[in-house]
Amino acid sequence: MNGVNIGVLAVQGDVAENVLATQMALEDLGIIGTVNEVKTPEQISDIDGLIIPGGESTVIGTLSMVNGALKKIKEKIANGMPVFGICAGMILLSKKAKDRVVGEMDQPLLDFLDVKIERNAFGRQQDSFESEISLEKIGISKFPGVFIRAPSIIESGKNVEVLSKFNEKIVAVKQGNIVGTSFHPELTGDLSLHKYFVNLVKTKH
Template identity: 65%
Template sequence: MSLTVGVLAIQGDVHENLLSTKKAIKDLGIEGHVVNVKTADEVRKLDGLIIPGGESTTIGQLSLVNSSLRVIKEKIEDGMPILGICAGMILLAKTVDDHVLGKTGQPVLDLVGIKIERNSFGRQNDSFEAEISMDSINIPNFNGVFIRAPSVSEVSSDVEVLSKFNEKIIAIKKGNIIGTAFHPELTTDISLHKYFVNLVHESKN
């Protein structure tokens, strides 16, 4: 059966994720297509969803406006795979603090028992690229692009840590939910997108 993977197109680097996912589907030889989604109705038709990087306060508030946030939560609780990147991972969390300002009170999905520290590595001048690894999912070398990146400061026992950088947690997995602090869509390496598409493929079949 053909897969439909959506990229939440409220705000952020939607197009880069669309391209990486298209390439991943093609590379894997899986039948499927990738679409931008905004509305609750569009989200209902998906087999998998990517919430891209952007500003988490903006994406959260605006998806509340058109009730897509509620449908996304229902779908994920029903087992739809999701990849949350940077702002996207922030939205999956239970609680969010800012590195400088403390508690943010912003709207989140509360789907994974993780606590986020926003802007964990500092401001834009502290944004960086570095080699990272996600050994447990067979991605040993990956160029991590961290842009005003968050990190995960606490995880509950049901959450698997996929990667750490200098003792900070930068990628997590809980069942069909994946979150990363870095931006795989800004690199030419599509291995994480391929891993995600496979997850969508397996959950559908």
């Protein structure tokens, strides 16, 4: 069997950081595989796992609709492809989103993660923060959380496993092969979450 092929959705946001973190995770784990930026439906059809990076969820959603990427991603996830949504990526994976100030949003969503998200839940950029959090359920006892205009989960369905909370707010979840975090592991030197995702892709592969 060939190595795993992991894609990072390269529409908008911090794509390169995720490519680098995933490459380093593969290398550390000694797993053979490639990491590619993906943008077109053709590129997406070839991958075994997808990371939707941080950025602006409205922009990533709207522009992935333009070239048919969103439809292809939906199809792949429905067929069991593991996906890791970070910040904006987690918003896109969810069923419902509202903004803390502006209210209910009518933005394109992938409609998989059975949660309701509050965008900008911790406030604006000045309230962005770093804090040590923990994801005990997946064996990560300490993790440097980097929260940038971060969302949080305000309602979650019974199939959703809560992986981490910050001060009572849900900031990391898992539902089947879908993982979502409010914070940005790709901006830290800690590869444990990218390794966790790479292993998920490898198991599924």
